[in-house]
Amino acid sequence: MNSSRRQFLARTAASAAVIAGGATFTTGNAQASGRRRVTALTHVTVIDVATGRRHRDQTVLIVGDRITGVGRHLPIPRGAVELDLTGKFVIPGLADMHVHSIGDERVSPPLYLANGVTTVREMAGTNPLLYQWRDRIAAGTLLGPRMMVGSNIIDGDPTLWDPNLIQVIVVDDGPSARAAVRRVKAEGADFVKVYSRLSPTAYAAILDEARRTGLTVHGHGPDQLTTKQVSNAGQRSIEHIHSLGLAVSTREADVRRMVRDITVSAGDYNSWFRQLHPIEWIAANTFSRARAADVFGTLRRNRTRVTPTLTMHNVLDQPDYSALDPALAKYLSADAVFSYEYAIDTLYKPNRPAEEIARQRRMWAWRKRFVRELFDHDVPILAGTDTGTPYSVPGFALHDELEHLVSAGATPRQALYAATVEPAQFLGMRADLGSVEPRKVADLVVLDADPLTDIRNTRRIHTVVTRGRVISPTARQRMLAEVEAAVKEPPTAGTIAAGGCC
Numbered sequence: 001m002n003s004s005r006r007q008f009l010a011r012t013a014a015s016a017a018v019i020a021g022g023a024t025f026t027t028g029n030a031q032a033s034g035r036r037r038v039t040a041l042t043h044v045t046v047i048d049v050a051t052g053r054r055h056r057d058q059t060v061l062i063v064g065d066r067i068t069g070v071g072r073h074l075p076i077p078r079g080a081v082e083l084d085l086t087g088k089f090v091i092p093g094l095a096d097m098h099v100h101s102i103g104d105e106r107v108s109p110p111l112y113l114a115n116g117v118t119t120v121r122e123m124a125g126t127n128p129l130l131y132q133w134r135d136r137i138a139a140g141t142l143l144g145p146r147m148m149v150g151s152n153i154i155d156g157d158p159t160l161w162d163p164n165l166i167q168v169i170v171v172d173d174g175p176s177a178r179a180a181v182r183r184v185k186a187e188g189a190d191f192v193k194v195y196s197r198l199s200p201t202a203y204a205a206i207l208d209e210a211r212r213t214g215l216t217v218h219g220h221g222p223d224q225l226t227t228k229q230v231s232n233a234g235q236r237s238i239e240h241i242h243s244l245g246l247a248v249s250t251r252e253a254d255v256r257r258m259v260r261d262i263t264v265s266a267g268d269y270n271s272w273f274r275q276l277h278p279i280e281w282i283a284a285n286t287f288s289r290a291r292a293a294d295v296f297g298t299l300r301r302n303r304t305r306v307t308p309t310l311t312m313h314n315v316l317d318q319p320d321y322s323a324l325d326p327a328l329a330k331y332l333s334a335d336a337v338f339s340y341e342y343a344i345d346t347l348y349k350p351n352r353p354a355e356e357i358a359r360q361r362r363m364w365a366w367r368k369r370f371v372r373e374l375f376d377h378d379v380p381i382l383a384g385t386d387t388g389t390p391y392s393v394p395g396f397a398l399h400d401e402l403e404h405l406v407s408a409g410a411t412p413r414q415a416l417y418a419a420t421v422e423p424a425q426f427l428g429m430r431a432d433l434g435s436v437e438p439r440k441v442a443d444l445v446v447l448d449a450d451p452l453t454d455i456r457n458t459r460r461i462h463t464v465v466t467r468g469r470v471i472s473p474t475a476r477q478r479m480l481a482e483v484e485a486a487v488k489e490p491p492t493a494g495t496i497a498a499g500g501c502c
Contacts, residue, residue: 036064038080039470044446046070046436047091049420052413052452060090062442065468069438083470088462089450091416092434093118093443095423096398098239098307100124100388100502102336105133106486108394109144110479111331115395116445116458118466119423119433121384122149123218123239123502124193126167131188145466146443148191148427150218151184154206156197162267171198177205185213194219194235196242196272197264207233220502223259226252227295231304236426237382238299239307240502241367242276248291248373249283258282273316273348281359284366296377305380305426308371310404311397312386312502316348317364318357324391331393331480333487340390348390372409381405382426383419386502399459412455442468 041060048055059076061069076082099120101108112120122130130149136142155161157172169184171177181192192210194203194217203222210217216236221227221243228247230238238244246255262275299306329337352360374381383405385397392400398419405415424434432441446463464471471479 037468038063038077039442039465039468040074040076040080040082041090041444041446041465042076042082042084043086044088044090045450047089047416047450047452048435049092049413049416050435054089054450054452058090060436060444062465062468065442067436067438067440067442070436081470083463085446085462087448089447089457090436091116091445091447091451091458092420092424092436092440093445093464093466094398094419094458095119095121095383095433096385096387096395096401096419097121097237097382097423097426098123098309098384098386099394100126100386101130102332102388102394103127103129104333104486104491105129105142105144106491107331107333107483109133109137109142110483111393111395112145113143113395113464113466113471114461114476114479114483115398116461116464117145117395117398118443118445118464119146119427120148121218121423121427122147123386124153124166125149125151125184125187125189126153128187143466143469149189150191150193151187151189153193153195153219154180154184154198155195156199156202156222158197158264158266160195160197160264160267160269160272162269165267168195171202171206173199174201174205177202178209181206181209181213181215185215189215191215191236192217192219194222196220196223198222198224200224204233207235223262226256228298231298231302234302235304237305237307239384240309240386241313241370242280244295244306245280245283245367245370247295248288249286250288250291251282251286252291255279255283270346270348274352277356277360277363280363284363284370287370292373292377296374296379299379300377303380305382305422306374307382307384308367308374308405308408309384309386309401310367310371310408311392311401312389313367314364314400314404315344315390315392317360317367325393325396328393328396330484331396331487336487344390368404368408371405375408375410375414380422380426381410381414381418382422383415389502399456402455402458406455412452415455416451416458442466 039062044058046055046058059074061074094117096117134147134149137144153168155168157170159168159170161168169180171180192215218237221230221238249255258279264271383401385392385401387394387397402415421434424430442465444465448460448462449457451457
């Protein structure tokens with residue numbers, strides 16, 4: 001995504017605080033004297049995610065915000081901070097490619113970094129503060145992950161969203177769709193977010209206007225279009241599995257007709273879910289390997305990425321229990337927990353009989369098998385959580401997603417690839433991100449154990465490096481403690497940004 005790469009490079013001009021050894025330092029004096037921060041990570045095993053190779057006893061030399069050398073026996077410049085990491089493993093910084101951050105800058109940004117998530121794709125720019133966070137992080141005045149921020153959701157009429165819950169731009173024809181794209185471009189969106197209820201006419205206008213304005217289009221597969229139509233139209237990513245499952249059924253024509261016949265009132269997301277469920281059930285039970293080879297081949301050839309968001313599906317496919325890990329609840333405010341419970345109780349759970357819930361739980365097993373088919377057909381996969389949907393905790397949720405991908409049939413290397421190399425390629429930043437190599441931006445995660453042996457080892461974080469700034473184990477624990485304290489206090493107006501989901 002060349003526009004995103006230009007924006008990224010333009011925003012990364014300033015340096016910021018370095019967190020190391022449990023203290024916070026500024027680099028202004030060093031820069032003023034012409035010196036740059038130099039850090040050497042020594043005696044580490046560097047994981048090459050692209051190949052799965054382990055390069056042992058390496059030194060990773062970081063000058064400023066870039067890696068300048070990787071290898072054995074590298075000379076360490078005088079004055080460098082040397083961190084002996086014997087027995088540790090280094091991977092590229094992780095990316096969560098589908099988030100809706102909890103709207104408090106004291107919570108989401110530090111939780112991402114503490115979990116080794118150095119890049120996020122915000123899937124709905126529901127508040128201008130999200131764009132401000134993005135720019136402040138890039139300028140070094142707010143510590144957080146690199147952010148790509150999408151537009152407000154652009155949906156058809158009637159939209160699935162209650163305007164009292166989330167801002168949505170509703171379009172019903174070509175002119176309004178084009179105006180919506182121009183609007184979000186002016187508001188600062190990095191890409192256009194499309195949604196489920198768009199008409200074919202409005203959708204085509206969005207894709208065309210986005211090309212004219214230099215934006216790319218990501219989001220849901222609209223109900224009235226097939227997956228191949230969406231891919232061939234140039235949509236860069238398809239989020240979730242809802243629309244994809246319909247495309248590989250022996251009864252695709254029937255299920256597509258049924259989806260087109262869905263009627264909803266504005267804001268009645270629950271009704272859409274309830275009507276979609278039996279259609280998905282039919283599609284899941286009429287899966288066609290021939291259809292999969294055709295549809296998935298189109299996605300592969302067009303490089304249309306799929307973000308399965310299994311973390312989200314895991315909860316919504318099983319709405320009869322709470323998936324909030326008590327150990328993580330301390331990082332959520334009472335308001336955040338209430339909003340999750342409200343969403344489950346009002347959007348997904350109402351009036352669902354036990355039989356329907358039981359069938360939906362079986363859909364969860366099917367979705368994992370479906371994701372295995374995506375990997376088997378070499379469809380490019382992005383790791384994304386849909387943080388913002390119930391019970392997802394920023395940063396921690398990505399490790400859940402990696403485990404779900406492996407449970408679905410991916411190897412640990414493939415899961416890591418979906419959170420490192422593939423996001424870098426997708427964002428047009430492969431020259432800067434996605435691997436531990438000279439000239440790359442120093443976004444790194446130091447782990448206590450090998451993630452290629454067990455994907456759960458991505459949780460065993462020792463140190464995080466973000467744009468060359470080192471977050472030591474002590475500093476990382478302090479960050480988490482500060483989040484725990486912050487969620488007990490009300491946020492101020494300047495720290496709040498609206499969240500969302502899906």
